Amino acid sequence: MTDTTHQPRQQQLISLQVNGEHHELLTEPRRTLVDALRHDLRLTGTHVGCEHGICGACTVLLDGQPVRACLMFAAQAEGSEIRTVESLADGRQLSDLQQAFSEHHGLQCGFCTPGFLMLAEGFLAERPEASKEEIREVVASNLCRCTGYQTIVEAIDDCATRRRAALRSQLEGNGPEHTGPEHTGHQDAGHQNESNSETGPPRAACEEDRCGSTTRSR
Amino acid sequence: MKPAAFTYHRARDVEGAARLLAELGDEAKVIAGGQSLVAMMNFRLARPQHLVDIGGLTGLGGVRTDADGGLHIGALATHHAVETAPREILGPGFAVIRDAMRWIGHLPIRTRGTVGGSLAHADSTAEWCLLAVLLDAELVARGPYDGERRIAAADFFQGYYTTALEPEEILVEVVFPRPAPRAALTEFAERRGDFATVAAAVDLELAPGGTQLSAGRVALGGVSALPVRVPEAEEVLARGGQPGPELFAECAATAAESVDPPSDGNGSTHYRRVLIRTLVERACEEAMAR
């Protein structure tokens, strides 16, 4: 559809580019993108949690940016590149981000997980140097009912840290012809609340060893 | 929660979209980012029989400055595009606009939601609406035949989710005519990312010499059906004087007393007044600190 044409109310033919593949779908105009992905394309990794754009279980990448697939009609996505959670692993090999989630126990029931993965994937691509606080702010985009968020933040932070280290060692090993990714001037989004670092002992003292929590040794 | 059926139209250009709106009448709605509209449609609170998708129109997504230093933002620019616009284009003179973006929902909303969509939706707590009122923006609309119409922000917001746009008009651009280097916007909601219970924005002007205030503008969102300027509070700033905690507190207290905020599930009138005092003061401090 490229014109201001009037299609019959019943069905329309749209084409979607998903995970590098081209698909033609015959759907009602009101078919949301998340339903088209899940039920027409059988990509059930993306989940539905609220259908009003708050929980983020439906988060996918649209032209590289995280979006709510429940707040789009499939027709609106025509002409864009869509990426879902199914695009992260390489066959049976999980991506570094997925592995980080597993290592940090960043998922329990797993229902919110694809949404968080795509959120992180899109965000880190744009902000590879994101601080842990920035990551926490972005993680606040989606809801999780199982983890309390801390391990999700840690998983994404760990993945970002490792990617930066890998890039650095690549740069050091290979000389000046490799350059880092370009960033646009993304403002360091501050924190809403009024926490004052003078109020109490710096939390950083606890962050490194998680204040004695003994996940791996007793 | 699935929406009611509709016919989908994809516009090729603005005039075509406007003509379609004129032809289809009441039962048609424009969809751009859809971050407000699709949610309402999923609840079946909105049930347009026709959707005119302008999301693919080119030439309406840009951010640029003009020769006079005014800022032009295309109606289809996403909040995220504004948030990440290069500093050469969105510089310190309009830092208040860039910084306000982080208050809008969350990242995945900002990647789709548009400036024009937010302005046309006219929620009184919306950051774009507050900025437009604070900074005397001009809203540029285009209809089916007549070319462009420029509407001052003060005239644009007319009531509860109501603007001066004609049913067949499409917002194409918002213009902020002059830089506001000492301006700030802040808000409060129970959870980060929620619609603000109260939002406050101020724009301070210093007298030559740079140590005394000469004037200021104060705007509030969430205290009435549309975002409002508060002249009584602005008078306090216009008296001139030493910008600082005392002056800001007086300005904030005056603002709180001069409006009549509603009482609802998010807070009583009294609580909103407390928020107004806190947020106006905070906005003044942030503006001064730039």
Next chain:
Amino acid sequence: MTAQHSRTPADGPWIGASVGRREDPRLLSGNGRFTDDLELPGMLHAQFVRSTVAHGTVTSLDLTAVRQVPGVVAAFSAEDLAGGGGLADITARLGRPLTEFVPTGMPVLARDRVRYAGEPLAVVVARDAYAAEDGLEAARVTYETLPAITSEEQALAPGAPLVHDEASANTLLDVSMFATEGIDETFDEAPCVVRVETRTGRQNALPLETRGVVASWDHREDQLLLQTSTQVPHQVRTTAARCLGLDERAVRVVVPDMGGGFGQKCVVGREEIAVGAAALRLGRPVKWIEDRKDALSASFLAREQHYDVRAAFDSDGRILGLDASVVCDMGAYSCYPFTAGIEPLMASAEMPGVYKVPAYRVRARAVTTNKAPTAPYRGVSRPQYVMVMERLFERAARELDLEPTEIRRRNLITQFPYTGVNNVTYDPGSYLESLNLCESVLREEGWYAAKEAASARGRHLGIGYSCFSERTGYGSAAFAQRKMEVVPGFDISEVRMDTSGALVVTTGTMSHGQSHETTMAQIAADELGLDIAKVRIHQGDTDRITYGWGTFASRSIAIGGSAIRLAAGKLGEKLKVIAASVLEVPAEELELGQGAVRRPADGSSVPYEELADIAYLKSHLLPKDVEPGLTATATFDVFNDGTFSNATHGVVVELHQGTGQVEILRYVCVEDCGVAINPQVVEGQTRGGIAQGIAGALFEQVTYDEHGAPSAVSFMDYKVPTALEIPEISIHHLETPCAFTETGAKGVGEGGTIGAPGAVLNAVNDALLPTGVELDDTPITPETVVSALEQTP
């Protein structure tokens, strides 16, 4: 998949290791299989016509227009589905006289009487979910409304309209217990008596995956197959069979991957059965996925309680008595199988908690109102009564001028076993140690000094604690005391080793985020000295599991895990017997390890594969009297009062005067769940539970208008906290092993939710100390904080 952190058996035991989860690869790659992911040929989609009034009679229900809507295949009311004697009510009973408990029947689809807004009246079946919703809009329903009962006060008011004709005074449960002799004198004579009256807001357990079912008839097996997100598959089977007039054998319940439950899914839902009826009637598979609007307004809710409690203390701060009234707003019906008694009975049975309370009296009531019914929600009353107990101690501490932690120290149970005035015997725990450690962490980090310094600058910091236990591993003895119609308690595990030496284990529990596929495999792998990669756990299939109670009440590892260990142990004995005949040595000289039966004396061994080969493929070589095959079954139950985990939570908050925001600056949890099978999993359960507890203390509430319409129909109204509202939580572990579970593990799934509200409320009140205002109700809203701070003298 390569994400596993598996370790070779040579590295030592699996129990106690943070083994990577078996669940992760499929969930991370989008290959989980949740109920809405299922698609069967010819499948239709269902939605429900729901009552728009909270209380009334249905004077007409006209589905004619519904059936005309394009895409709609059928629409059924209760009457339509009643043919053939089907659609009996879901009725939960207790073995108590009518003076104590009144059972209520919850119809699968409401007939003439509706009792809450959102109650299902008819099921509409269509070719897709969009058309189903189109169909709903065409339903024509008329009502004669009755006054809506929307609060305990209205319910109990003399002459109030009755929600159920058979429940006078709208009371479903009224039980008075314990009444220690002389308690009135104790209170009359006590130097210090404090009182706490608190109301806690109605909440939604809110799993991110809503409820749902795919119902289909299996022609080959002659069975109704219900694939549904439930914590209690066997309960769903029994109830579905009963309601639909089928033999139990003719119903099979299979549980797909579950996106959380938290108790909302440990009761039998009516929609699942209605969809089963529709599938039977239509002869086609039917899917129902609860949408979020219905999940918020018409699904099972919890936690709306009213406590009025007095505590008497001597002048040294020792508690002398506890006199309590608990009234729980249980909504319109009892849920199956737990009944409306679950919240008040839990509160009354366990309120003394970790403290030595010599005298106790409690009256526990459940009232019925025109709200969606109450189901158990993680913690079940314990978050509330712990909050009340901790507030009582804080109040007494202030009156007697004692440090809050000191008054607790003087009252904590330290000698075990301890049989309380509530006739519960508490097994060993680390109540005092957890309190001491938690306090020392906060002191060493400088928070007390920070609080003083902040106060001098006009800021409002507060420090609060809650110290509590969590009863876990309720066996049949404990459940029998509840007098439920069905008595949960045991678990049965079957293990089977195949010809490759790999193990399949069944459990009657039902993981919905708790990582049982991993933790239970750890237990089995340890017992048999197997690589964990060779162990598979099966759950959630009523055809495959002999019988199971599901997962709730923190029972799975304590009871299910013990059954697994016993079954694996039995299998291990058989393996030794066979190996003994191969090696021609006595079985007593053999042990299990590294995938083989070994003889330490000379290092000889027989790998499991070889034993399996004999047991299955060369059975003529088996010793006399040893049957072919490698399977074993074992059960485990708890015949005492259960095993008690414990924890202390310490919280530092700042109250922001200008906005009323409650910011949590620090959260420390010292917990003891006995042996932690997988420490990372334990921490995950704790953090997630704390997040829900904070949510209840500060953010989440369902309210109703005077007509009984619920306020929260979207996530704009029902405020689930995000990562910016939930702080980082530091967790310290203590370990007091359980003496009678097979692994030494206690349950831990609910502890986080139980401790958080009390600690947060105490911290807020500590910050409010200068104002003289005390807040006892939850959730605490920013406006409440602003009002309180405005009273600073």
